[in-house]
Amino acid sequence: xKVDTPQLIAPGTTYRVVRFPFGAAExxxxxxxxxxxxxDGYVVSDWATDDRSGLIWPSRPGxxxxxxxxxxxxxxxxxxxxxxRDQFVRDPxxxxxxxxxxxxxxxxxxxxxxxFFAKHWGLFVNPATPLALRVTHNDASxxxxxxxxFKLVIHPAE
Numbered sequence: 001x002k003v004d005t006p007q008l009i010a011p012g013t014t015y016r017v018v019r020f021p022f023g024a025a026e027x028x029x030x031x032x033x034x035x036x037x038x039x040d041g042y043v044v045s046d047w048a049t050d051d052r053s054g055l056i057w058p059s060r061p062g063x064x065x066x067x068x069x070x071x072x073x074x075x076x077x078x079x080x081x082x083x084x085r086d087q088f089v090r091d092p093x094x095x096x097x098x099x100x101x102x103x104x105x106x107x108x109x110x111x112x113x114x115x116f117f118a119k120h121w122g123l124f125v126n127p128a129t130p131l132a133l134r135v136t137h138n139d140a141s142x143x144x145x146x147x148x149x150f151k152l153v154i155h156p157a158e
Contacts, residue, residue: 001034002027006144015134017054017092018148021047031059051093055130062154064125068133069149072115079140084108088121092132125154
C-alpha cells in the first residue's frame with residue numbers, strides 16, 4: 001500500500017493508524033489483503049477518515065515480513081519535534097480477543113535534512129488478525145506525514 005496524500009498527525013503519545021486508499025488509488029493488492037469490504041464484513045466508506053483503511057488482513061497464515069516507509073514534514077519553528085515514533089501492530093482497533101500487540105516500535109530523533117525512514121520486521125501472521133503501521137510525534141503542533149508505504153510478504157510456515 002502507498003499513500004502520498006498528506007495525513008495530519010496530532011502530537012502526543014497516542015499512536016495513529018496510517019491510512020491508505022483502495023482500488024485504482026493503491027499501487028497493488030494482488031492477494032486482496034487490503035479491501036474496502038473487509039473479511040469481517042465491515043465496509044470502509046472513506047479511506048481518508050476510517051482507521052480500517054490502514055489494515056492489512058493477511059491472506060494466509062505464515063511467517064510475515066512487514067515493510068514500512070515514512071516521510072515527515074519538517075518540525076515546526078516553535079516547539080518542534082525532538083522525536084518521531086512508529087510501530088507495527090497486530091489488531092490496533094481491538095477487533096480480536098488479543099488486540100494491540102505492538103512490535104518494532106522505534107523512537108527516532110530528527111536528522112539533518114528530511115525525515116525519511118524505512119523499516120522492516122518479521123512476525124507470524126494469521127488471516128483473522130489485521131496488521132497496521134502507526135505513528136506519532138512530540139511536536140507542539142500537528143505535523144504532516146507526507147508519504148507512507150506499508151507492505152506484507154507472507155512466507156509459508158509448514
